[in-house]
Amino acid sequence: MNITDVKRILAATDHTLLRPTATFDEITKLLREGMEFGCASCCIPASYVDEAVEFVDGALPICTVIGFPNGYDTTGSKLFQVEDALEGGAAEIDMVINLGWVKDELWDLIYDEIEQIRDLCDDAILKVIIETSELEEREKIHLCEIVTSCEADYIKTSTGFASGGATPEDVRLLCRHVGPHIGVKASGGIRTLEDALAYLEIGAGRLGASSLVKLARPYLDVK
Numbered sequence: 129m130n131i132t133d134v135k136r137i138l139a140a141t142d143h144t145l146l147r148p149t150a151t152f153d154e155i156t157k158l159l160r161e162g163m164e165f166g167c168a169s170c171c172i173p174a175s176y177v178d179e180a181v182e183f184v185d186g187a188l189p190i191c192t193v194i195g196f197p198n199g200y201d202t203t204g205s206k207l208f209q210v211e212d213a214l215e216g217g218a219a220e221i222d223m224v225i226n227l228g229w230v231k232d233e234l235w236d237l238i239y240d241e242i243e244q245i246r247d248l249c250d251d252a253i254l255k256v257i258i259e260t261s262e263l264e265e266r267e268k269i270h271l272c273e274i275v276t277s278c279e280a281d282y283i284k285t286s287t288g289f290a291s292g293g294a295t296p297e298d299v300r301l302l303c304r305h306v307g308p309h310i311g312v313k314a315s316g317g318i319r320t321l322e323d324a325l326a327y328l329e330i331g332a333g334r335l336g337a338s339s340l341v342k343l344a345r346p347y348l349d350v351k
Contacts, residue, residue: 129321134347135166137324141335142191144171146288152176156183161341163188165348168334169220174213181217191220197289199224199259203241210248220253221245224287227259230267235274242278255282255313261292268298269305276307282334286316293317296330303331
C-alpha cells in the first residue's frame, strides 16, 4: 500500500463513531483524527452535532444519521431529526429507509420520504442507507431507481448494525444501477486498507468505517 492510495482512501472516508455508549471525549478524538488525516467527514450521533460543529470550526464536515439504525421511524419524525441536525450545523445526512416498506413494496412511500428529506436538506449532502444485507437483488435495483429519481447524493449499503455490511458484489450492483450523478457509499465491515481501496476501485465514492484512520497512521507522518 503506497501513501498516495492511503491518502485517497482517507479522503473518501466518513470516519465514524456511532456506538451507543460513545462519549464526547471519544467524539473529540474522532474529530481530531478526521481533521488530521483529511477525512471526507466524521459521522457521529445526532446528540453531539452542535458541539462537534463548534469543535471543528469549519475544518471538517459533520455527518449524522437519521432513523438510525432500524429506519422504521415515521417520516414526520425523520424530518424533525433532519431539521434539528441541520440547525445544529450538520453538513451531511445519512438516512435509513423503512425496510418494512420495501418488503411490502410500498415504493411510493419510500420515494415520498426520501424526496421530502432531500428537499429539506437543500445544500447538505444526503446519503440513503438501504441495508443491502437484508434485501433481494430486485429490491436493491428498485431502490437504486428511487434514489436516482429523488436526486439524493449517495446510496449507502449499510448501517453496520444489521446482519451484514458492504460486499463487493453489492457495491458493483449499486454502481451499475444508480444514475450517473449518484454516488455509492460502501459501509459496514471495512476493516483493511486493501478492502477500502478495492471498494474505491469498484466505483464507491465514499467509505463508512471506524478503523481506517488507525490502519493508515503508520503510513503517514501524523502522530
